[in-house]
Amino acid sequence: MKYLHTMVRVRNLEASLKFYCAGLGLKESRRVDNDKGRFTLIFLSAPLDQGPEVELTYNWDPEDYGIGRAFGHLAYEVDDIYAACQHLMDQGITINRPPRDGRMAFVRSPDRISVELLQKGSSLPPAEPWASMPNTGEW
Numbered sequence: 001m002k003y004l005h006t007m008v009r010v011r012n013l014e015a016s017l018k019f020y021c022a023g024l025g026l027k028e029s030r031r032v033d034n035d036k037g038r039f040t041l042i043f044l045s046a047p048l049d050q051g052p053e054v055e056l057t058y059n060w061d062p063e064d065y066g067i068g069r070a071f072g073h074l075a076y077e078v079d080d081i082y083a084a085c086q087h088l089m090d091q092g093i094t095i096n097r098p099p100r101d102g103r104m105a106f107v108r109s110p111d112r113i114s115v116e117l118l119q120k121g122s123s124l125p126p127a128e129p130w131a132s133m134p135n136t137g138e139w
Contacts, residue, residue, distance in 0.1 A: 003051075003052050004052060004053070005043065005052055005053040005054065005055045006052070006053075006054055006055065006074065007054075007055040007056075007057055008054060008055070008056055008057070008074075008109070008111065008113050009057045009058075009059070009063075009065050009111070010056050010057065010058050010109075010110070010111050011062070011063075011064075011065070011110070011111055012110055012111075013040065013042075013056070013058040015110040016056055016058075016109060016110055016111065017042070017056075018091070019091075019093065019109050019110055020044055020054065020056070020109065021044070022091055023087070023088050023091045023093050023107075024076065024088075024115065025046075025047060025087075026044040026045060026046060026047070026054065027044065027045055027046075027047050028042055028043070028044055029043045029044065029045045029050075029053060030042075030043045031043070038059065038060040038061055039057060039058060039059045039060060040057075040058045040060070041055055041056070041057055041058075042055070042056045042058070043055050043056075044056065046076060054074060065111070071113075072114070073106070073113070073114035073115060073116050074113065074114070074115045074116070075115070075116040075117075075118060076115065076116070076117055076118070077118050077119075077120045078117050078118070078119065078120060079120050080119075080124070081099045081102065081103065081104075081105055081117055081118070081119040081124060082099060082102075082124060082127060082130060084105075084117055085098065085099055085105050085117070085130065088107055093107055094107065094108070094136050094137065095107055095133070095136065096108055096114075096135060096136050096137050096138065096139035097135050097139040098130045098133035098134075098135070099117070099119070099124075099130050100126065100130055100131050100132075100133065101123055101126065102119060102123040102124035102125055102126055102127070102130075103118065103119045103123035103124070104116065104117070104118055104119070105117045106139035107139075108137070108138070108139065114138075114139055
């Protein structure tokens with residue numbers, strides 16, 4: 001058995017691609033537009049990892065999706081958690097749980113999917129503004 005992908009339904013394809021690609025740095029590996037089924041599938045992978053992907057499913061007809069409690073979050077390892085969080089803030093993305101410990105942070109996609117960022121290797125030394133930054137919203 002091989003793990004392939006996680007599917008996330010999105011309401012606004014442009015906003016979601018901005019978050020996942022411009023914000024998180026994921027790369028589109030392939031796209032499927034299905035006119036008959038009225039949906040688009042976009043597969044995204046981490047730039048250095050061609051392993052399991054995130055599949056964004058965009059249904060062309062508007063639909064309201066709830067977030068089930070059984071789904072927790074997506075997680076990505078980053079080379080520098082402070083630089084990654086600063087880049088996301090520069091993109092207008094709220095850091096819901098700042099990396100006060102130099103190890104872990106959480107953000108949310110436009111569809112409120114929680115995304116965990118983890119520092120590669122050992123935690124970085126605590127640094128400002130992160131060390132004293134409060135949580136914002138849910139994560």
